[in-house]
Amino acid sequence: MTARIVFDLDGTLIDSAPDIQGVANAVLQDMGVEPISLNDTRNFIGEGIHVLVSKVRAARDISDSAQEPMLDAFIARYDEAVTLTVLYPGVRDALETLVHSHRLGICTNKLYRPCVAVLKHLELDGFFGSVWGGDNPLGRKPDPSALLAAFEALGDGPPIYVGDSEVDAETARRASIPFFLFTEGYRKQSVDTMHHDVAFGNFEDLPELVETHIRQL
Incomplete structure (x- = not known):
């Protein structure tokens, strides 16, 4: 049976936090503000760039009026933020x-x-027949519209x-879609407290987990 498998990207297929940290700290450096840590960055990822910039501002006590200029500065650098990103x-x-x-x-x-830039850089773009980013017209996760x-x-x-x-777990729950939780990404809660149907920590196990799930349908 052919399944449709949709993946999250940051923290799921790729560890992009070092690149995102680099962009955030370049923006902060231009403002004369202290950098954020890699751990901070991982904690800030997941709800989209607008929320990430808001969390960076909050961490450095930067006023709300800086949101749009910082967002613009981040976006200007974001397409090139691929060189430190690695696959899990x-x-x-x-x-x-x-x-x-x-179908993926x-x-x-x-x-x-x-x-798209990071998928091409890592030579992953050929695997996916459908790619939806956070700036799609249907809304960002946990709104399930783009996932559906x-x-x-x-x-x-x-x-x-x-x-x-x-965020991924809640999106899947709202969409009533089976959720496979990769446990080694950027989650903040314990696995036991998160909604999921299957949990795994090694991508080597994923193909067999998929087949087992399909056989049980």
């Missing part, structure tokens, strides 16, 4: 296995252009959403 172990092999039998997509709160549209674009077949965060 086993991702490429898992995608190569899954794409032979299933992306639904992320990352802006579409930076999403990503599945619709992939055609028929049982759906699976793969993500790493509380």
Whole structure:
């Protein structure tokens, strides 16, 4: 049976926090403000760039009036923020296995252009038949609209959403889509407290977990 599998991006397929930290700190440096840490950055990722900038401002006690200028400065650098980003172990092999039998997509709160830029940089863009960024017209996660549209674009077949965060879990819950939780990403809560149907910490296990899930349908 051919499934439709949609993935989150940051914290799920890729560890992009070092690049995002670099962009944030370049913006802060231009303002004469102290940098944020890598741990701060991981905690700020997940709800889209507008929320990330708001959290950076809050962490450095920067006024609300700086939101739009900082957002513009961040976006101006974001397309090039790819050089420090790496795949989580086993991702490429898992995608190569899954794409032979299933249709794959992306639904992320990352802006579409930076999403496409990092997928191309990592030579992942050929795996996905549907890519939805956070600036899509339907809204950002946890609103499930873009996720449902990503599945619709992939055609028929049982759906699976793969993500790493509380936002992803809530999006899947609202969409009534089975959720596979990657436990080694940017989540803040314990696995036991998060909504999920399957939890895994190694992408080498994902293809068999998918097949097991499909057999049980």
